[in-house]
Amino acid sequence: MIDYDDFFSRVAHTTQGSAIRKMGVMALKAPDMISFAPGYPDPAMFAWQDFRQIAHEVLTGTDPSVLQYGPTRGYRPLLESVCAILRARGIETPVDNLLITTGSQQGLDLVARALFDPGDVALVELPAYTGAIAAFRNTQVTLLGVRQEADGIDLGDLEEVVTRTRASGRRVRCLYVVPNFQNPTGLLIGLPKRRHLLQAAARLDLLIIEDDPYGALYFEDAATAEDTRPIKADDAEGRVIYLSSFSKTLAPGFRVAWMVAPTPIVEKLDLGKQVSDLMTPSLDQHIVFEAIRRGVFERQVPVLRRFYQNKRTVMQQALRTELGDLIRWPEPRGGFFLWVTLPEAVDADEMVPRAVEQRVIYVAGSAFFVNGRGQHMLRLSFSLPPEARIVEGVKRLAQVIKHEIARG
Numbered sequence: 165m166i167d168y169d170d171f172f173s174r175v176a177h178t179t180q181g182s183a184i185r186k187m188g189v190m191a192l193k194a195p196d197m198i199s200f201a202p203g204y205p206d207p208a209m210f211a212w213q214d215f216r217q218i219a220h221e222v223l224t225g226t227d228p229s230v231l232q233y234g235p236t237r238g239y240r241p242l243l244e245s246v247c248a249i250l251r252a253r254g255i256e257t258p259v260d261n262l263l264i265t266t267g268s269q270q271g272l273d274l275v276a277r278a279l280f281d282p283g284d285v286a287l288v289e290l291p292a293y294t295g296a297i298a299a300f301r302n303t304q305v306t307l308l309g310v311r312q313e314a315d316g317i318d319l320g321d322l323e324e325v326v327t328r329t330r331a332s333g334r335r336v337r338c339l340y341v342v343p344n345f346q347n348p349t350g351l352l353i354g355l356p357k358r359r360h361l362l363q364a365a366a367r368l369d370l371l372i373i374e375d376d377p378y379g380a381l382y383f384e385d386a387a388t389a390e391d392t393r394p395i396k397a398d399d400a401e402g403r404v405i406y407l408s409s410f411s412k413t414l415a416p417g418f419r420v421a422w423m424v425a426p427t428p429i430v431e432k433l434d435l436g437k438q439v440s441d442l443m444t445p446s447l448d449q450h451i452v453f454e455a456i457r458r459g460v461f462e463r464q465v466p467v468l469r470r471f472y473q474n475k476r477t478v479m480q481q482a483l484r485t486e487l488g489d490l491i492r493w494p495e496p497r498g499g500f501f502l503w504v505t506l507p508e509a510v511d512a513d514e515m516v517p518r519a520v521e522q523r524v525i526y527v528a529g530s531a532f533f534v535n536g537r538g539q540h541m542l543r544l545s546f547s548l549p550p551e552a553r554i555v556e557g558v559k560r561l562a563q564v565i566k567h568e569i570a571r572g
């Protein structure tokens with residue numbers, strides 16, 4: 165028998181599977197499992213008919229570039245469409261500062277490889293998106309956390325963490341934030357705070373990695389487009405690397421996302437992408453471009469806002485009915501997630517097997533913390549299950565939680 169452990173790199177030895185993916189696998193295996201674990205969009209909302217038509221037309225047309233290698237930066241007409249989407253969000257950028265990526269996940273990986281050296285420090289929110297944590301850790305950067313308040317990142321804590329870290333002789337490179345309906349908390353960074361954050365980044369000489377997959381999906385009963393204005397929109401100095409994606413609005417299976425970065429950075433990202441996959445698949449880019457050109461994207465987004473707002477309301481009502489004030493959560497004003505604080509007596513990690521027995525799963529909060537905290541928290545995603553399953557899943561979860569409280 166070959167001992168493959170001897171062959172693995174140091175990085176491969178330390179990489180760990182995502183808690184969310186493991187939960188997803190569990191959900192698939194068990195019959196009648198209700199999963200609040202992965203942040204998947206609801207496939208019932210994909211524009212199937214439009215995509216069928218578009219795919220048929222692009223594959224029966226005369227343009228060979230549909231199945232050919234293309235530029236690493238992306239399919240030019242798609243890049244131009246993305247520029248127009250960005251303009252509507254307040255970001256003016258030349259096409260040359262854009263890069264189409266194979267999902268924003270690739271964008272996070274490329275940024276990490278372009279900016280971090282082993283032993284450097286990068287800052288993330290407490291809690292933060294697990295995919296970013298994993299991509300960053302892959303470069304052997306040390307991740308330190310910055311606390312959040314009701315209106316997002318705590319700027320006092322940011323200042324303190326940076327000062328303390330630099331005083332100990334370490335290089336702090338950048339801060340990763342998800343300002344719109346953060347994964348996992350659902351929090352929105354307030355507008356004044358976004359400006360202050362830019363000022364703090366300038367003062368502390370940090371780059372900001374702004375990840376924005378959910379901004380378009382604000383709930384009209386609680387937020388407006390203006391509330392989601394990207395930090396990048398006011399970035400006169402070039403401190404912000406902005407990422408966004410079509411995964412939550414069109415479909416994640418296309419793996420089409422994009423990033424905007426200052427010229428010297430986008431050039432490095434381009435080289436990194438050449439090494440990684442040469443380019444994002446041509447067929448996917450053509451289909452997404454056509455979906456934008458034919459108005460599918462513009463038509464879908466407002467429908468999705470109402471659709472997910474409704475699911476959020478269903479989940480909140482079910483939680484209130486079943487658990488009253490035993491648990492707390494900040495009301496999400498957009499996005500896919502509800503971030504629950506449990507009573508002190510309940511440990512979300514330990515509760516997982518009991519929840520699985522009752523055929524309901526979630527992601528335990530500790531997966532999102534780089535400082536080992538989050539034991540009494542969990543993330544519920546309301547985006548995927550149909551409404552009736554949300555209600556039934558919350559009933560099952562409530563039983564489990566009440567049982568945990570009774571066990572003391």
Ligand SMILES: Cc1ncc(COP(=O)(O)O)c(C=O)c1O
Nearest residue numbers: 203267268269293347409411421
């Ligand atoms: C905050 C955040 N960033 C990035 C991603 C990855 O998105 P993509 O499908 O574009 O790779 C996700 C997916 O859930 C996410 O929640």
